[in-house]
Amino acid sequence: MIGKEDALKVLEKVLSFCKGFEASVTLTASDLSLTRYYDNHIHQNLRRHVQALTVRVVKGKSTGIASTNLLDDGSLRWAVQAAVESMEASGEEKEFPGLPKPEPVQEINCYIPATANLKPRDRAEACAVVIDAAKARGLQASGTYSTGVREVAVASTTGVRAYHVGTEAFFRTIVQDGDNTGYADRLTRDVRDIDPQAVAEEALGKATLFPEAIELPPGRYDTIFEEYALADLIRFLGMIAFGADAKQHGRSFMARRLGEKVMGDNVTIWDDGLDPASLAVPFDAEGMPKKKVVFIENGVARGFVYDSRTAAKDGVRSTGHASEMRGSRFVPRPSNMFFGTGDSTREEMLRSTKRGLLVTRFHYTHCPEPMNVVATGTTRDGTFLIEDGQIVARVKNLRFTESMVEAFNRVEAIASTARLTRDWWGTFDSVLPCVKIKEFSFTGSTMF
């Protein structure tokens, strides 16, 4: 860990090298420790310190970018010089609004020493709990336990000074019984929230429930999505539809529909980078404070996230959602999405289902039709048939292909609780409930 004082000192030094130019400097650093296991033994185990300092120099409407992972004076001077040379090659951007002016940034305590100081042996012992539980049932466990400290600091010649440090821990497992698998994970700032035994039991329960999987034909099924699965249903809304650049290019389904009803009355989706229920970071890659942005309110399209460039184009203020694209422009993207809770429970959803499906999670989702946010992907690690309010069978995995806009017009029930959840790819960490969607479209099946 670099620490606030040293991080800002490095940034001040870089700014002092930028004589005759405006400049913005970002320093990101990550101490990552990670243990992976499969077939009931640990096979990968690492610790690494990765950092990147990115300099953006500006003269008039020309910008240039360079980055280095070394923080000695020679490397910092190289980065400044390389950024200047890049700027000289790049020419002017007529609509460049200039570097943003500083705004007050709220400090949030997101650093948990217990997470930062977790030792390799502590991680191995937590993994051993799951391994031993699986072994005791004659099953195989695979999984990952990662802990880390992430730092970000931003400074600019316009006066921006921001620093944040946060910890995170992610513990997940798949328990395997032949082709039958069960999944569970916990994502948190504080490792003390992780109960390996509970994770093991959740995954074991899914892996062993109804050992004989049946085949179901593709079709429309009333479907209950656990939080893990919902993470992949909202992923493409975040990637494709909620950024102001998508609005300005006309690529978002909401581009010309602000104020219109686009989803069901019971659907509210927003972004709040200050809410401690998420992995909050109080400012973005430009050092601008995060603001709460409502995308969908009771089914009505309400807004987009902005960085300073897209904000200037629309004559509004940045919402603090500049996302780092190293070596390129920032793009505005959601950072901490929330899906509004309802008044139901998973059990009530099960009881109210005459014939339908329960989906634990998805694998390798993608978006073949971005304009209508048509997503596709396959279920994994626990898909079950529900009949007359009860789970009656394990189902071989299915492929869904469905417009997320249309699907969120058919949300029948939403759980009253939500949890911090990471989608399969790790694009977003969102706070999500379990939901039930009527007549969800499954278009194919697989063999396991």
Add this chain to the structure above:
Amino acid sequence: MLAELNRILGLAQKLGAEYADARYVSITQEPISVSTDGAPEVSVSRSTGLGLRVLVDGAWGFAATPYIDPRSLEKTADEAVKIAYASALRKKGDGVSLTPLEPKRARWQTPCKVDPFSVKPEEKVEFLTDVVKAAKEIPGVFRATATIMSYREEKQFMSTDGREIEQTIVHSGGSVAVMARGEGDVQSRSFADYAGGGFEFVESLDLKAQAEKLAQEAVELLKAPVCPTGVTDIVMGGSMVALQIHESCGHPIELDRVVGQEATFAGTSFLTPEKKGSFRYGSECVNIVADATLPGGLGSFGFDDEGVEAQRVDIVREGIFTDYLTSRELAPMFGQESNGTMRAVGWENIPLIRMTNINLEPGDWTLDEIIKDTKEGIFVDTPKSWSLDDKRLNFHFGQEIAYEIKDGSLGKMLKNPAYTGMTPEFWNSCDAVAGKDEWRIWGTPGCAKGEPVQVVHVGHGAAPARFRKVKVGVGA
């Protein structure tokens, strides 16, 4: 730097490592892009550091640091060994053992005519400005972007087995993407390709001509009917065949996936060990090789990150699945030596089994002959979306463009095409592969795998091919 590598290996051995390897890597990248709606983006980045992998009591540990001063080397060795001791708490049986390697000193460098970093950024900007201008001149185009990527990786590897390898890997490539906007619709066309080599490769791509063609197609797509759903024959362009190879052959043959090492993220594989040597993966015209020695391949190198020589390996021969991509740890499952596919991204990651250049060997057709021989079907090209189940059986791929095929001729253009299927059935339905004249190595710089995710450069030799009775349409 070899002195520092030697020093850290010695430290690791002193702390109890029975095996260790260390890599010092320095990567320089220069992505340059020009868009019609803003100034060119020119940037350069450098990342340098050292990664140490150790085996202690038959269990792995890895630590990485950007610093190579004596104190950092000691700390990194200490961390790697302590981590390995923790891994030993739940190690497999008697622990990991590696296939033997003879000591060797070697150097390797990507053959390269024009160092891509010797071409000034100003020249690249001018080159790209011409490319996007060609696209923007087509009425209906609202945005065009063109890029050039230059990449150099300098790597020194040393192991306690006595391997000392120095490599310089140079990659170059370019892309162009065009968007056209209509009433409630946006259609995109794109082209991208990358290779092991210098700026001469970028010049060979003729991005300007590509931009004009893509722009016309993007505008035309706005008015094109949606690809209907149904079952029909499909003829695929080379870039689409390359993606099909990547996703439905390249990943399932990674032996670490097969044994379950990637289960929690990337998934496993339907190509289970008993299938090796007998499973009918595809029809008789399907011949697939993994070739890390192919000149110009984006997945070519001299030695992998275990110090094993790059190799050419048969993967599928006349439709029969014959071999996996392996490592020194997993190759003994079949009584084999490693075929040299362990690669790490940068200095900060552990090596994993990765694709090299996974190539569908050319057949004896031409694309014209294939189309003339097709009574009814669609021609599809350029990947737009890709999704597979976690064993790589069920897949769904979307494309940017399609054309109807009727009675041996290309017909009307179709938008939003897609097809779906099951991997072995699909490859068994392949009955025509175009020949050498239409075969090229497609560079894929975005192959993701592992936790934390490592994005590696790989290549795929491919030519247009035909597949019979495939389900087509996004919702098929």
